[in-house]
Amino acid sequence: MDEGASQQNALTRRDMIRRSAAVLTGTIAATSALATLAPTRAWALELQTLSQHDGETILAFGQTLYPHATLPTAVYAMLVKDLDVAAKDPATASLLRDGTASLDSAAGGNFAAATPAARLAAAKAIEKTAYFAKVRSTCITSLYNNELAFAHFGYQGASWPKGGYIHRGFNDLTWLPNPPAAASPTVGVL
């Protein structure tokens, strides 16, 4: 990745950490199991409705469903946060709690503590369930529609505030030859 882009992503990360303080708030209790998953003590996930075990299970389940080796755990915590909010609805809360039990059972006791292979097998075992569908579909927005994910995957988000890409690399690819002007005219006078 070129220097300009890493600089921009670094700025975006700082921006994200500042803004996500509103999302991932509170202080880590030293006794919280989630504290061990936090990259630093500067962020924490406070759960309003779900239990700590449910939270850990969902986080591990998200990592099993959508494994990205270097995607920060904080992104998977967004999934837990979103489902914690959804769990204000009693039917959803019940679905999620029963889901934790089903994953634990399928993994031979404790899904969150199981090996990746065992977690994958457990996920496959419950693939047809409503709980699986709920968590999987929530992942699509929770994991991939936030600024930390954008920074990780290199997606630059909104461009209007920066004047679009006409002067920011919309055609900066150099590992293939440029098309001839007849196919692709040069940028005209605005």
Next chain:
Amino acid sequence: MAAIAHNDDTAVVIIGSGAGGGTLANELCQKGIKVVLLEAGKRESSQTFIQDEWESFNQLAWLDKRTTSGNWRVATDFPNLPAWTCKTVGGTTTHWAGASLRLQEHEFKALTNYGKLEGANLADWPIGLAELAPYYAKAEHKMGVTRTNGNPGLPGNNNFKVLYNGATKLGYTKCSTGHMAINSKFRDHRSSCLQMGFCFQGCKSGAKWSTLYTEIPLAEETGHLDLRPQSHVVQIETNAAGKATAVVYVDAAGKTQRQKARIVAVAANSIETPRLLLNSASNQFPDGLANSSGQVGRNYMRHLTASVYAVFDEPVHMWRGTTMAGIIQDEAALKPSRGFVGGYEMETISLGLPFMAAFINPGAWGSDFTAALDGYTNMAGMWIVGEDMPRETNRVTLNTAVKDQFGQPVPNVHYDDHANDLAMRAHAFQQGGNVYRAVGAKSVIETPPYPSMHNLGTARMSNDPKLGVVNKHGQTHDVKNLFISDGSQFTTSAAENPTLTIVTLAIRQADYIASAMSKQTV
């Protein structure tokens, strides 16, 4: 702008403000004809458009409840979202990507040129390219289509560079940044393209043509347009003589209103238009308004719409720049030796990270899925737009078991792929992959059709009132003062993006309506 009284029965009432309705409204207003333009959605603007895929979707998309059936994958992956079209002033011209292609001559004579296919309802259009050519020219001028009227082509972005090089390696010769209704220079009081991306989310610079900030303001300036946003039409009324007399709608306050009409033109896109006709059934029209042919809602077409994405070793940053200014047209020709009739266009496309996760392989999970997203920065992509077969059994019907917010049956969209569609898609996936493999793709992803952005055919044109709903002017056979003005008119889908043709038909329909009004034949 004119406030036209509800009891004023001298105006043309148009339902829907998109490519068809918005253009028809302006064309009629320019001729001094009063128009009431009813739009279900709100009036947004370049200022209020949002460059965030999910937020924009919630702002602009038609999200009223719908159901689906049939063997198309959309029914499994998006059972309540058969289409990605809009509920907003400007309709789907706010969301479209700007690709503006004329249909090909042979495509207007699909039955003659393709022959009869089992299980397909092919028919020739009652008009042809020669008759439409002068109107296509007017539409291209109106919309500022690049590579026409002295408008230069757009500069190609990184995604296009990959497409072009792959196309050239394969021996394709018809690859360029295409005919786009996006300003390549300042024109028509609107900005030149800033290569922002987010074309699908409403153009914040106004470089992309949309009736929202062209046709509709022009119509307002004449003083003859009464635009009513947040006016959701629920019924078209007729009298004992079989004339359309009024349009019933629910206004922003939730109150039912009745607007009398001299002429009614329906341009609600190809799911709501037939639904409205069916919901307007009466003793006189027991099978739905203007449905003596039984073809209202039938022959629903949505093009092929498959996509191919590829991951490379080097960055592409495909989201930078226009979403769709790039096309290979070689496969749009009629070449039955490939194993299917009809052709397809290959057009660059990009999705942002959020929508890529949602659409690249709906329902998929695990490391195969994540490997694709891990390569997002190094990804290029194309969208296949191909001619799908009209089938009488592919249709929009009323789902009487499910009611909308106004208590009306929602539309069900039923679609089964025809064998010709499957053969074409397989060929297109293969060729799309070949384009990218030719320039070093590490992996190629075949993406199934999205919720349909092109929706066509559900009130098709035919000279024969037994075989179609409207004549060659979009006038319904059954009700002389009732017109269809959107893509529902299409007899067949052809391989090209439909918007230019919808605008073209609307310009021509305006001439016909104005002439008929002055001669008192309507």
